[in-house]
Amino acid sequence: MPLDSPLSRRTVLSSAAGLALALATPTPASAAGFGHTDDGTNYVVDTGAGLVFKVNHSNGDLSSFVYNGVEHQGYDGKNSHIESGLGASTVTVSTPATGVVLIKVVHGTLIHYYAARSGQNNIYLFTYKPDTSVTASRYIARLKPGIFPTTYPDTWSNSDTVIESADVFAKADGTTRSKHFSNLRTIDYDYFGFSTSAASVWVVRSSKEKDSGGPFIRQLLRHGNESGAGLYEHLYYAEGQTEAERFGLHGPYVLAFTDGAAPTSAVSGRDNTAWIDALGLTGWTGAGGRGRIVGNGLAGRDSSYAYVVGLSNSEAQYWAKVDAATGKYAVPGVLPGTYTLTVYKGELAVHTQDVTVTAGDATTLHTITIAGDPAADTAVWRIGDWNGTPAGFKNASLVTHAHPSDSRAAAWTAGPYVIGSSTASDWPAYQFKEINQGLRISFTLTEAQAAVDRTLRIGITSAKANGRPQITVNDTWTSEIPAAAAEPSTRTLTVGSYRGNNHTYTYVIPAGRLLPGTNTLRIDAASGSAGGGGYLSPSYGFDALDLL
Structure with a gap:
């Protein structure tokens, strides 16, 4: 199954650079030691190249992965698995093709596969989910504590202070950390993981063909603290989701092990899927x-x-x-x-x-x-660019890897934005009802410009708690509160994502309310919902604003 976009070639969560993905790199028919055994509790697979992993044959958990003699799997007594573990399942092992071991886990309507190829230190995973009868939104690989650093925006210390929903933390210096702060859209990465000079564990993502949310969704990729770490492949990520769940076969996604480098050419699955075609996987469609x-x-x-x-x-x-x-x-x-x-x-x-x-x-x-493209329309003035993101606005470069309360953020409040002298970086990327209500814009019109009705457009990227803009012009005319746009019901702006269902609100300002000379526009976040208060109050992210 080929990846659905060209490789980005960017370095992702590691100083190692470059990745040439190709699933069907020829491999030896049988590397020394390659094969599988049964220890009474697990099917034990030896790749013949340094990786030995175990799959519990009663529940399908990945219960061990030993790389170069070091156990990397598990924390708090937990294994790696779909969701938080499937429970009692039917687990079988086979060798459906030369140089391939396949483990099949059946739990209700869900089928999960682990595949190993001779001489490759990779675990290929496939998950067939035909319906919602089995909860399966993710696969999590759990990593032992103390092996990998916890110095990234999506890792934290147990001594840090919880500031939101038990998953956003503040350090003593006011900087913030969260498992949500990986700061990558799906289109931006092909692999991610934890790396040291001795060993690295990576997840090489699937094509995301059966996932939801499109190329720009930011999903939870990993987490880590003193108690252990996790790597994720999401089958359906509900946080900030803009689409319905899709069903079918997810994969391959790959748990790859290296001696510190980025994944090598024998990892993904886009150029030649002949070896997968031979496995007889439920839901698989070949080239x-x-x-x-x-x-x-x-x-x-x-x-x-x-x-x-x-x-x-x-x-x-x-x-x-x-x-x-x-x-x-x-x-x-x-x-x-x-x-x-x-x-x-x-x-x-x-x-x-x-x-x-x-x-x-x-x-x-x-x-x-x-x-x-709304940017093609002639505007009297415009703040920002119509591109579906808050790029260029105040704090926009921070919000995808930090909480809005982070000590590195500039004040969300702002004095009047003056058309002609202020710049986009003076305008806040987000407006929160309880944080920076009453944003103001000062602009000048000629007599001719003020003599006709004018249309104001406010483009938002996403919204929380039905937040939407209401405007007041020259303190004499206030618009109706527009209907709320359909946006994700979960958090977005505080968990590293500005993306929702980009929506443009339009307001026709009567000519009689506009003045030749200086005019003032006030924008307030309106909602019938209280939200969660503070940065969880009704809010939205800005894309662009203009007056036509």
């Missing part, structure tokens, strides 16, 4: 059952931004980066069906259309002309 999209170009792009093309329907999701020079793109390995194709400028959807993919064929799309 022959897939099609692809080939796009000839995008017209009307803003060269200042990266563009991404996404495909989604209720069954699957894919995406690909658009070539900055040519505007071309290709989305390989797509299950047959009809999809919504979305063009994103940054993270803002600026074009959608339907497209149908047929197994074994390429669907070629002629040049698409972008017509839905």
Whole structure:
């Protein structure tokens, strides 16, 4: 199953750089020691290259992974497993192909697989989830305490102070840590993990074909403190989720072990899936059952931004980066069906259309002309850029890896923003009802500009507790409270994510309320909900604001 986007080649959670992913790198038919045994409680698999792992044959837990003689698995007496453990399951082992050991775990309607390949220090995982009858939102690999550092934004100390929901912590200097602060969108990484000069444990992510949330969702990737650490692959991440859950086979996702380097070429699964085709996995579709999209170009792009093309329907999701020079793109390995194709400028959807993919064929799309970019509209003034993110606003560079209360954050309150002299960095990325209510903008209009009705647009990225903007002009006219946009019901802004269902609120300001000369606009966060108070009060993130 090929990955759905080109490799980012960025360094992810490690100083090691570079990753060449290729699933079917030829391997020896049988490395010395490769094979499986039964110790009475577990199926024991030896990869023949330094990794020995055990799977409990009563519940399917990954109960041990010993790499180069060192046990890395477990903390607090817990194993690695789907969710918090499946419980009693039917577990079998087989050798369905030369150089492959496959362990199959069946629990109700859910089927989970562990696969090992001769000579590779990798555990390949697949999870078939056809419905909601078995709770399975994640796989967690639990790592022993004391092996890996806890100096990252998504790790913390047991002595740190809890400041929100038992999962956001403040250190003595006021900086904040949380398992949510990995600061990576799915499109930004191919692998993540913990690394030392002696040994590293990585998760190489799946294609995310059956996941939800699209290319820009930020998911919990890892956590760590003195009590142990965890690495995650999410099958459905409910925090800040914008889509319904998808069902089917997730994977392969890989638990990879190295001597300190980044994962090597024999890790993922995108170039050649022949070895997986031979395993008979429930829900698996090989390359022959897939099609692809080939796009000839995008017209009307803003060269200042990266563009991404996404495909989604209720069954699957894919995406690909658009070539900055040519505007071309290709989305390989797509299950047959009809999809919504979305063009994103940054993270803002600026074009959608339907497209149908047929197994074994390429669907070629002629040049698409972008017509839905709000930045193309002539504005009297504009604050920020229409790109689906709060980039450029005050604290925007901090909020994806820190809590808004972090001591490194600039004050969320602000004096009047003066059009013509203030800059985007003076405008806060977020507005919280109980933190920075009453944001003000001062602007000047000519007689001609003030003589006609004007439309104000406020674009938000996400909202908490039905927060939405209400405006007051010159302290004489206040808008109605608009209907709340459909946004994730969970936390977003305080757990490292500004992303929701980008929505634009529009307000028609009557000409009689506008003045030639100086005008003042006040923005308040309105909601019928109290939220959780403080930074959990009704709130939203800004994308851009403009007056047309």
